[in-house]
Amino acid sequence: MESNGDDSILRDEAVASSNAGIAGETSVVSANLILDRVGEVALALDLDGLSWKLLERLPSDRSDCCGVKRSPSEAAGIRLADIYAVEFIDHALIPESNLSNPARCLLREDSQIYRFIVHGVERSKCHPCRCILGTYVFGHKDQQVCQMWVNVINSCLDQELxxxxxxxxxxxxxxxxxxxxxxxxxxxxxxxxxxxxxxxxxxxxxxxxxxxxxxxxxxxxxxxxxxxxxxxxxxxxxxxxxxxxxxxxxPYPPAPTDFVQSLGDCGDVLMRNTNIRGGEGHSGxxxxxxxxxxxxxxxxxxxxxxxxxxxxxxxxxxxxxxxxxxxxxxxxxxNVPLDIAQIVRWRTTAESKVEPCVRYAASFAGYGFYGDVITESEKYRWMGPKRYDYAGTKVFLRHRSYEAEVAVLRVNSEETHPAEEGHWRRHFRALRSLNKRQKVICRANCEICTANRDVSSQSKPYSHPGEMGWLSFKGRYLSVGAAIIACRNGRAPDGLVADAHLADGFMHLILIKDCPRAFYLGHLLQLAKRDGDPLNFEFVEHHKTSAFTFRSSGKSSIWNLDGELFQAHQLSAQVFRGLINLFASGPLV
Structure with missing residues (x-):
């Protein structure tokens, strides 16, 4: 490619931009290069990213590197935020079939040029949340020109702290x-x-x-x-x-007074380490x-x-x-913040001493059906993921319920679906078409997760000014589940709670009271259905809360913490808002 004296200008501009990091400047580096599978383009780099414009007309049956037909005047490009790497790949032959006659004239007879690849991130058209690899191969007959472009682009990427x-x-x-x-x-x-x-x-x-x-x-x-x-x-x-x-x-999670008293000698420890007065939240x-x-x-x-x-x-x-x-x-x-639930086991079994043991969960804590499934599945690890389907079927057919006591810390924004005792046939409905909850799904840049996030207060447990004391339950349950996030998966496309958020400081406690097997099957089928409503059953209670306590009436109980076994006869839990951060953006749709 003929540079017409532009090579030295390009090098000077590239060095200046590299030294300045083009941070806060609007300088533009530009030159004419060959874009693989396209032809000769005018390439420019500024604060927004790379952009290029075709300098020759493509044949009507030709398309660019993304498969999109373009006119000579149409520009394309990629943002710096969508470039994850750039690398120099030395010289190689350019397939002449990819170039029109004007571009071939700019190359040496052997059509060898030096090249560099810009690696970018693109969104799949079929699955908008899925990222795919995109590559753009640029070439120039001068090795130093290509190396300058690599250096200046890398300099820009280095500014992405x-x-x-x-x-x-x-x-x-x-x-x-x-x-x-x-x-x-x-x-x-x-x-x-x-x-x-x-x-x-x-x-x-x-x-x-x-x-x-x-x-x-x-x-x-x-x-x-x-x-x-x-x-x-x-x-x-x-x-x-x-x-x-x-x-x-x-501090240990808050707890109602009767729960503290039931711990015996360790009640004083809990009293000293947490605020248990209803309505004042938990501090520390x-x-x-x-x-x-x-x-x-x-x-x-x-x-x-x-x-x-x-x-x-x-x-x-x-x-x-x-x-x-x-x-x-x-x-x-x-970067996206993520709530974490702190689980404190006070007793392993009904006869064991009070020995606090702290564990953490990022997605889910479940008892009853969920604990039984994870316990049963451990026997069939050789089956791989299919063991969950097999174990789930066995546990469902067994249809066991458990006596337990649960206390939930109420908040003003709590949304509850109370169960009604008896009269199952009269009250059972697969879905309630009226009075459905307004669901606000957690997405990328979620306003709920970012609202009122005071960085100076993030070193403290999340406190809800609207706490209203404790709400206690005692009965037989098929399952007790605490969803910290929506918990979407292949078996539940919308998750356990479709509108659970990543960092709002709440978890969703779902109590499934003892009911006929056919009714419970209806709940499970709604979980497995996209746009289902598994919470709209008379035997399902849903509580949005920041803390809860649990005490089994049996000799022992097994919990499922993020897919891991955890034996706990008596436990308490609280949520820490945005305790950790993930390399993730949040779902787009």
Missing amino acids: QRPKNLLVFVHPKSGKGNGRTTWETVSPIFSRAKVHTKVIVTERAGHAFDVMLATTNEELKQYDGVVAVGGDGFFNEILNGFLSSRHKA TCYTDDTQFLLPKEEFRFGIIPAGSTDAIVICTTGARDPVTSALQIVMGK
Whole structure:
């Protein structure tokens, strides 16, 4: 390509832009280059990104690199925010079939030019939440011109401070269908291209990631911009608990007075560590053993690359169960806050001593049906994800209910669907067409999740000024479930609670009272249906709350925390608003 003296100008402009980072400036770097599969274009770089304009008319049957036919005057481009990497790929032959006659004249006889690739992120037209890889190959006969473009684009990308540089990656090789290692090998080139350094640990046993996170000091963690889990919800729960167990210090969850009294000698401990007076909320300071690692810490984020059986957290935070989408959102430095529930087990069994044990959950805590399914499924891990269907069918046919006491901290915004005792045939309706709840679904840049988020107050547990005291229940339940997020998955496309939010400081407590098996089947079928309404049954109670307590009337009980077993006869739970941040953008639709 003839430069006509523009090469030196381009180099000077590129160096100036590289030094200034084009931050706060409106300078433009431009030159004529060859765009692979298109032809000669005028390429320009400014604060918004790359743009190019065709300088020659394409034949009527030709299209650009995205498959879109364009006229000579039509411009195209890509935003800087959608570029995740750029790399120089040396010289190579340009297929002459991709060039019209005017462009061929600008090249040497052997049609060899130096090239560089701009790697971008595009949205799938079929699945708007899914990100796909886009590449744009530019060429020039002068190697220095190509290298200048690579340098100046990289300089611009370096100004994107939210993008990670160093990550600690845990790979669960047996997660889901046992494809954790393969999943990482598929997406690892994305991290390499984006120049994100990764320290990869392939776990060798259950609890391996927990032990590593627990043993890692804060000084060591400061070397990383975040931690990435290649696996499922249970694997992420393991990493989360290893991280928080030594760094998150907070008062125990609030509890009604009768719950404290039932704890016996430990009642005084709970009284000293939490505010149990109804209507005043729960207070206290959330801190770590290192004052330089306060939580939440927005610059330190967690990422999840889905390789599990359900991947509910990924689906709710990205909108797609796709490893490439998750990897791209990680390297682009996307950020979304996430509520975390702190679960305190006071007694393991009815006869055991009071020994507080703290665990954390990011998506769900369930008892009864949910605990039985996870317990039964452990016997069939060799089946992979299908074990949940098999175990769920067995537990459903068994149709066991459990006696328990539950207390919920009421708030003004609470929405409840109370159950009515008896008269099941008269009161049962699959759906209520009237008085349905107005659902506000959590999306990217959700106003509910970002409203009233005072950064200075985020070191404290979330407090609701509208707390109205405790509401207690006692009876037989098929299941007790606390959904911190919507919990969307392949078996429940809208989740357990369609309008649950990622960071509003609430969880949704769902109590399924004992009922005939056919009625419970109706509830489960609504969960499995898109646009279903599983909460509109007479035997379903739904409470939007920031805290609850639980006490089993049996000898022992098994809970499901993010897909992990947790035995607890007596427990209390509270939500910490936006306690951690994820490399995710939130679902677009």
